[in-house]
Every structure is written in structure tokens, then in C-alpha cells.
Amino acid sequence: MKVLKIDLSKYRYEIEDRKDLFEEWIGGTGVAVQLLKEEMDLRADPLSEENVIVFAIGPFTPAYPLASKTVAMFKSPLTGNLGESHAGGRTATAIANAGYGAIIIKGKSKKPVYIVVHNDKVYFRDARVIWGIADSLIVGRIIAENEKGRGIRTVMRIGGGGSNLVRYACVTTETYRHFGRLGLGAVFGSKNLKALVVVGRGSRKIPNRHKYKEIYEKILKLALESDAMKKYHLLGTAVNVNPLNELGALPTKNLKATKFEKAEEISGEALAEHNLGRRIACSHCPIACIHIAALRIPYETEPYFYKTIMISYDYEPIYALGSMLGIGSRDGLLKLIHKVEVYGLDAMSTGVCLAWATEALERGLITENETLVKLSFGDVDGYLRAIDYIVKQPNEFYKVLAQGVEKASEVYGGKEFALAFGKNEMPGYHVGHATHIGYLIGLRHSHLDNAGYSLDQKLKEIPPPHEVVDKLVKEEAWRQVLSSLVVCFFARGVYKPEIVAEAFKALGYETSPEELKMKGEKIYREKLKLKIKMGFDPDSLRLPKRIFETECFQGRLSEEYIREALRYWKEKYVLPLV
């Protein structure tokens, strides 16, 4: 497997064979951790020239379906610690077909550029003219028209969020998929990098055609015919809105409630019935879980003129820009999602920041002098304008809000209702203890690290905290294997350890479910070590009071329970690595 290193300060690149790394650490997350360790001064300021970005794919791309994800690793400007974000689209297959296992971006360009990787060549293109274009959809279109490689390329770009260094700006790929969390877009922006295009045409010999075909067909069949991916086949992730609302686990109005009276209106069912206009797929995935709504909007002043915009929706943006902000109109919700898409912001962080600002305004911690617009739960227009302000940052308040809710609450108060975990704004689940322990100890502070929200729904009674921690860590360790392969987490029901081992065999590598699990644990420890070296301190984790005030599916949560879990986690998993 080859690694491409691009240095933006010197406008140079080199290609290295790093078979060694991929054999030991699989690919994706496993390899990215090692490359970051090798390439980066871990104390670097995330928005300085010294930050390093690694994009890594794994051995299953493009060999098997559903291996459609790329891992990005960098130092997060939002948390100041390890940043890891995954995206679909065509990025993974384009990198693989171009012949790479990973691409590293270092340094900082003097002037705005975008990079084009075309198989074994790298080009630095002038991006001064498009640097100021805030609409990531237009940026994507312009670059697509300028460059070759239609159909076999990925265009990873930033919008106004990234170029204005909003610390939760994302990198968007193929219009609708995102390296969403932890601010990769701002890191691009700080490097004067508007986009990374990868065009890949290439292939490698199948070592064992018979075995390979057999396991390929098996995986495809499992994906299409078993229940393993059923929910993604149908309503998509938006299917979660109604059940979570019924459970009393849907964060609403800055988590003042967990039931939203208008949840039905913004549910997966309602969106499918009224707005679903098209579905598209990531490369090499038959599921096509990307649900796109068609929103018809009349011109403000001219009758019988309409614009129709296509907006991709998922559970998380529905939660963050819907229930969390008290938005119960589908049109309003879709406009907010579109706004965030245009600027290239993380939807979850944006929603949580705005929810906090709304409550801070209600309580008088800030005034309209700060917010410049009246923010109130349910008011779409106010939020649309506030998102413009987050990107443009016309005053001190928005400069601070663009740094995340942790920072904003440090400056203006209201920490008890500032919903961030490890400084990362919360995802859309308030189910029980495991949910929040999961956010806190998850190495990305993401619900997808260890699926605590799912564990809470399965538990019949509440076990002692250490049992929950062990279960979460076990799940997270296995997910390190999935994110090293790299397969989509939605396909985790397909890629069980036995199937993964079999799939490796057909590619000429002997392994076993046990060995894979051990590798997962090893990668987990390596990632945690990297986090510690970057300054992570479990004792500094903050528990927002709000999560103990608002009842959830498990009832009222106990702070002591969560603190005990954190103590146990530190003792058993963190301290041995220090």
C-alpha cells in the first residue's frame, strides 16, 4: 500500500510504500493513528501550519461492497485534541483506484489553492478566485467542470465555514457527504486549501477468483436480503425520530425536554411521504441510504416562479436543527439543513450552539446586542440569519460562538446547559447513562464510537457502572477494526468478525476473528495513547448539569453513576497507558 505525502508549504509531494503499516495496523483508523504520530508535532496548534491531515482507507476498498468510507485524522481545532471524522461519497474508492492507502497533507500554502491528485501525479491549482465563494455546492460544481475524471473522482471541499475558520466547519464530498465532526473544514481553511480532488483509475489482480467471488456474493446478499441493513434501505437514519421521541430520548429545545410535540412532522415517515425526491449511494454501496428531499420554494416577489432545491437529510441534522431548536415545520427544517450544507458546517455542532444561544438569551446571559437577531425556539428565520452570522462573525459574540459551545459558555456563562462532551457538541440521543458515558469516553466523543445510546435501549435493568464501561470499550475496540477496513458502520451487522476473516482470506491474508479482535484492542489503545499525548485528561471531562435535570428513557440520570464509570475507565484503561 502506498502513502502519498503532500507538502503545501513546499508545493511538493512524494510517494512511499508503507506495506509494513497496513500489515500491522490494517488501514483506516489503525494506520492514520500511526501516520499522525510519525508526521506531526503533537503539541501543534490545530490551526497552524504544523497541523497534519491524514486521509486513510483500508484493504477492503474497493474489493468489497459497503467499504465506502474514508477516515480523516488531524488535530481538532474544536477540542484541541485528536480529531477523527469519517465520510462516504466517492472518496474512498477514488483514493483506492488512484493507488493509495493514505494521503497526508502537511504545511500551509501561501495563497489559496486546491489540490488535484490524478493517479500518481499531484497538481497544485490556483484557488484565489474561488476562495471567497461561501457556497460549497457551487465550489464543487466549478471544480468539477474545471477538472477531468468525471465519475471516478472525489471533490472534497470547504465552503464559507471552513475558509472563515469556524471551528466546527466540515469538509464536504460529493455534495452530500461530510467529514462532519471536529472541524476538519477549519483545518483546510487554515492551510489555504479550498479542496482536495482525487481522480482514480486503476486496479489490482484478484488473488483467488473463486474464493473472492464467493465471499463477495455473500456480503452483497447479506446487505440486500438480511435484516442487517433494513432500516437504511427504507426510511434511512431519519427512521429514528419517532421511536426516540416515543422513548422520551429525543433532545428537544436545548434538552429542556426529550419529547417534541412536533416530532411527527419532521419524522422520517413524514419526510419520505412529503419531500423525498431521490436517493443516491456512496460508491460501491447498493443501499443508497442518502435520502434527498426536494423543497419547492416560490420566488419572494414574482408569482409562478419556483426554485427547487435538493437537500440531503439524516437523523442527526433533523435532531440538531429540528427538535433541538424546536423547529416543527419540515420546510423550515429543510431550509436550515440547506443553509448548513451550503456553508459546510457541522450540523450537530451548529444546532447545539444555536440551542445554547437561544437559552442564554432567554435567561438574559446575553442580549440581542450579542445575537443581533432574536433567537427563539421554533423561529426558523432567526436561526437562518444566525447561521449567516456564525460564518461571517460580525461581532465578538459570533467570533466566540464560531469556536463552539464549550468556548461560548466559558465566556458568557450557561455551562450547565452547554451540551458538549469532551468539547464536542452532543449527538441526538438522551437515552440513559451509557449514552453519556459513551460520549465522554468515546475517543471521538461521538455516539458512533461505542453506541451507548443503543446499549441503553437494550438493557433490561441498569448494571453497575463498570459493566457498562467494559461493554462500551469492547464495542469501541471492535469498531476500530471496522474503521480500519474501512467499512461503513451501518454495515456493522454484515461485517461480523467471521465474515471479515473470510473476506481477508480471499484477498490472500490469513487471519482469525480472535486476531482481529486483538488488533481492534491494540488500535484502541494506540488511539487513546495518541489522545493522551495530545493532552487529553479524563479528569477534565465536564458533565453538563442539564443531562441530570431532564428525564430520559432511563428516567433521571445519576451523576454519581457516571462519575463512578469515569473513575473506573480511567483506572482500567487510561492509567496503564500513561
Add this chain to the structure above:
Amino acid sequence: MPKRLVIRDIEKCVGCGLCMFACSRRHGEIGNDYSGILPVSLSGFERGATVIFCRACVEPPCAQVCPTNALTPRDGGGVIYREDLCIGCKNCIEACTIGAIFERRNGKPALCIHCGYCANYCPHGVLGYEEVEA
């Protein structure tokens, strides 16, 4: 009767590219270098997706401009491709009006020979494999 790869309903294409990967697999390869079919978005995925492949011309311009007879007209439309005769001149790539011939890394063309293998993998009923008049 000869068969050819056909479009059943192009509007159903989700751009997954399973056809493209199937095509290279048919050649014993993992990837897209050998693929004679290309999934593309329509100026961005907001306008949907489609696939580009040989539409089985009765008078194929690509065969007409091939200097070595590596490409010859096929019964039922399209061409028969004999790679051992190809010198990689790329005339065929230039000649195809719809851009359905692709350049491999070694400079030789990748194109659809209407074997129908990819249609087995189209998950949404876009592609079919049908008998046609010779």
C-alpha cells in the same frame, strides 16, 4: 440471437457504481481500470446520477477509426475487442460520440463488450441484458 446490455430505467440510477466494479471483476481485477461502464452524477448529485456505456452502434465509429482491427463490428451492435491487436492509439476514445470508451492505465481502451455481467449486480433495475435482432 445476440444479446446486449440495455437501460431499463435510467431515472432509477443512484450512482452506486456496482456495475463499474463488476466489470473489472469480470477481468479478474479489483478496481475500475478495466471497466467499460462509468457511473456519473449529473453535474453534481443534486440532479441525480446516470451510467455511460457503449450503446451498441450498428455502424460503430470506434471500429471505423481503429487502424489495427482490434475493434470490429459485432453482430447485434457494438464491437468485438481484440486487445492483442491494440496499439493504444486512442483513436476510438476520440471517435466515440458519447464518451463511452475509457482509457486504461496502460493507454489501451476499456469498453463494454455487452457481456451482461454487470446487469446481475445492478441493485435498482437500471440495467438489463436482452436479446436483440442481429
